[in-house]
Amino acid sequence: MGQPVNVGVVGCGAISAQYFRTIDRLPQLRLVAVADLDLDRAREAVRSYAGVDVLSVAELMADARIDVVLNLTIPAAHAEIALQAIAAGKDVYCEKPLAATAADAGRMLRAADAAQVRVGCAPDTVLGTGTQTARKAIDDGLIGRPVAATATMMTPGHERWHPNPDFYYAPGGGPLLDMGPYYVTSLVTLLGPVATVIGAASRTRAKRTIGSGPRRGEDIPVTVDTHVTGVLVHASGVLSTLVMSFDAAATKAPRIEVHGEEGSLVVPDPNHFDGDVLLSGVGDEGWRALPAAAGYVGAGRGVGLADFASTPAGEEPRAGGTLAFHVLDVMESLLASAHSGTAVHITSTCERPRPVALLDQVVPR
The missing domain is CATH 3.30.360.10 (Dihydrodipicolinate Reductase; domain 2)
Known part of the structure; x- marks a missing residue:
């Protein structure tokens, strides 16, 4: 199945627990670090997950181990955090909506395109x-x-x-x-x-x-x-x-x-x-x-991140940035x-995301 994709999470609010549970049970994802403005909240959020580092946002962005940044901040901060991840050369997957405004979301997608990294976004339901x-x-x-x-x-x-x-x-x-x-x-x-x-x-x-x-x-x-x-x-x-x-x-x-x-x-x-x-x-x-x-089958929040991480290069992820921007x-x-x-x-458009066959887990291709 290859090496798992290393995930760093920014934002340890209420929704993060659902993502952590999904990441923990999917072999193709590995949670390696989290960051939050409140470091005590970050430590508490990953207390039951061994080996996960609690870092500052800057430290997380600079961490060479991290392949994709999972952006679970409030909507007003989505663009700022995503742009930091993109500037660090990392893929980024955001909680919905993609940004607080379409203008901010457009900046994210243009920056990602220039940096040759990918943007994904919930909802994955x-x-x-x-x-x-x-x-x-x-x-x-x-x-x-x-x-x-x-x-x-x-x-x-x-x-x-x-x-x-x-x-x-x-x-x-x-x-x-x-x-x-x-x-x-x-x-x-x-x-x-x-x-x-x-x-x-x-x-x-x-x-x-x-x-x-x-x-x-x-x-x-x-x-x-x-x-x-x-x-x-x-x-x-x-x-x-x-x-x-x-x-x-x-x-x-x-x-x-x-x-x-x-x-x-x-x-x-x-x-x-x-x-x-x-x-x-x-x-x-x-x-x-x-x-x-x-x-x-039996999916939970974060299954879209796994789908995103396993999508081949050059192919739009099902939970991709183009759909989220539209x-x-x-x-x-x-x-x-x-x-x-x-x-x-509506000036934007997108393709209908590829359908999902009946599966009981997310597996890399």
């Missing part, structure tokens, strides 16, 4: 059996020609449970930039790139109150839209209706539905790797669950449309 089985059903013609889709995420907001939710309500956050990457990446994976968007947005409160942790009861400012809706016009002609909200109590709407001329699919939550794909054809009286037919461009353009009241043409 679309590589699991849920979205991949739905994609195979579409590609196999089970719903006929796709016509429309809906994607819905309605919650009261993350301040109820997250002890430090400030970044969710700052530039680079909000329901669209936080959760939208899962949904838009899934829609692009299922239906291809987006050509035009039409949006609307609102902001119901100027502040939010933290509901847990040592800062419980503290108010934080809201500087982003907290309810965003719109239509994505895919290059294929499919129309996807998107609703992302931190202003609702709950919803019974499926996370994603895809409708074709001959049938409809319910697609599992794109924030998870698996789940039942439901199919109802024209004339059917109900829904039937499809067996898992594609995707990584998704960010779509979301940023949707907000621009909401504020201008006019449709916005």
Whole structure:
């Protein structure tokens, strides 16, 4: 299987534990070092992982052992850390979104191209059996020609449970930039790139109150839209209706539905790797669950990093920077449309990521 890819992680916040567990169980990845502004937090994060060094960011970037930097910082710091990794000659894989703005993301990709290193980005949930089985059903013609889709995420907001939710309500956050990457990446994976968007947005409160942790009861400012809706016009002609909200109590709407001329699919939550794909054809009286037919089985956050690391040189990774930039461009353009009241043409594009065959692990080619 060759030598494992050595990973250095910058940012040891809440999401890092999920990545560490996945890296620990995949033989093609090796966690060698972590860095965080809070070194005590970094030490605690890797306390149960023997042999992992705790370094400063500068030390980690200079460490010749590290092949790829896993960037788990807050969105506002994604570009800064990624550019440092690129300047050090290392591949970089970011937590979503790729950057706080498309302009920053573009700088990252241009720098990576000039340095001949690669950029990858979450979400990798679309590589699991849920979205991949739905994609195979579409590609196999089970719903006929796709016509429309809906994607819905309605919650009261993350301040109820997250002890430090400030970044969710700052530039680079909000329901669209936080959760939208899962949904838009899934829609692009299922239906291809987006050509035009039409949006609307609102902001119901100027502040939010933290509901847990040592800062419980503290108010934080809201500087982003907290309810965003719109239509994505895919290059294929499919129309996807998107609703992302931190202003609702709950919803019974499926996370994603895809409708074709001959049938409809319910697609599992794109924030998870698996789940039942439901199919109802024209004339059917109900829904039937499809067996898992594609995707990584039992995957966890970090499987996209392994897929990225094992992608041959010259081939775009499934969780690659081009896809992540297009998704960010779509979301940023949707907000621009909401504020201008006019449709916005998407200047970027990407290929649909290669499908994932039904596998039980990520293996290098």
